[in-house]
Amino acid sequence: MPFTTLKPNGIDLSQDFAFTGSVSGAGGGKVLQTQSITHNSRTTVSSGNFSGVGLEDTITCSASTSKVLIMVSGEYGVDSNNASVTYAGAKWKLFRNHSGISETEIFSTHTQHNRPENSGMDMIFQDNLNIIYLDSPNTTNEITYSVGAKNEPATTGIEFIAGGSNEYNKTITLIEIGA
Amino acid sequence: MKDNYLFRAIKSINENAEFRFQEQDIDSIEWLNGTTPIAKDVLETKVQEIKDSE
Numbered sequence: 351m352p353f354t355t356l357k358p359n360g361i362d363l364s365q366d367f368a369f370t371g372s373v374s375g376a377g378g379g380k381v382l383q384t385q386s387i388t389h390n391s392r393t394t395v396s397s398g399n400f401s402g403v404g405l406e407d408t409i410t411c412s413a414s415t416s417k418v419l420i421m422v423s424g425e426y427g428v429d430s431n432n433a434s435v436t437y438a439g440a441k442w443k444l445f446r447n448h449s450g451i452s453e454t455e456i457f458s459t460h461t462q463h464n465r466p467e468n469s470g471m472d473m474i475f476q477d478n479l480n481i482i483y484l485d486s487p488n489t490t491n492e493i494t495y496s497v498g499a500k501n502e503p504a505t506t507g508i509e510f511i512a513g514g515s516n517e518y519n520k521t522i523t524l525i526e527i528g529a
Numbered sequence: 530m531k532d533n534y535l536f537r538a539i540k541s542i543n544e545n546a547e548f549r550f551q552e553q554d555i556d557s558i559e560w561l562n563g564t565t566p567i568a569k570d571v572l573e574t575k576v577q578e579i580k581d582s583e
Contacts, residue, residue: 391551391552392533392551392552393549393550393551394533394535394536394548394549394550394551395548395549396536396539396540396546396547396548396549397547397548397549397561397562398547398562399547399561399562401549401561402549404551427530429530429533429536431536431537431540431544433544474530474531504544504545504547505540505544505545507530507533507536507540509530509533509536512530
């Protein structure tokens with residue numbers, strides 16, 4: 351009589367299991383490590399070039415085939431500062447700095463508010479910056495991900511975080527995902 | 530951002546100034562892209578003027 355392998359049709363998760371073997375066939379996408387930094391300090395920027403807004407974190411991947419999931423979140427404000435402008439905008443970029451060897455822009459986004467006047471009335475808009483990006487850095491060297499901002503027009507300025515420190519947060523999380 | 534007196538002070542002196550700073554710390558100001566720095570005492574005076582006018 352041939353043996354028949356009986357397979358369970360469920361697992362009682364209230365029990366304790368001590369695995370001595372390994373799990374195979376689970377496919378890719380395994381989380382290998384996480385890094386995260388959260389601040390509540392306020393950084394003010396007024397710059398025609400992308401300038402750091404005080405949010406960056408570093409990770410060293412365990413394999414060059416790994417991917418890095420980057421998640422950024424933070425509250426910000428843009429102030430027209432009473433200038434005679436019809437819009438105020440914030441441009442954002444996510445940079446990958448490869449051990450100081452090179453800096454690469456890997457993601458960009460933009461928010462802008464338009465107003466039908468240019469009489470110098472103050473215009474402040476506040477919004478949330480949210481970036482989720484899956485990067486393939488292809489290296490096991492240390493890499494730093496940072497957020498940069500640029501305001502438009504030149505007379506405006508960006509606060510990240512707006513409304514003063516200790517009230518809101520800005521955060522960046524890096525997750526290494528195995529191939 | 531109305532309580533960002535340092536930002537308002539800088540822009541009231543030079544509306545095209547490019548800079549970055551932390552909190553309201555005058556000593557943390559980085560003048561960017563060739564912007565001519567504004568003296569600390571001038572900024573302190575301007576900040577106080579703005580506060581007094583409110």
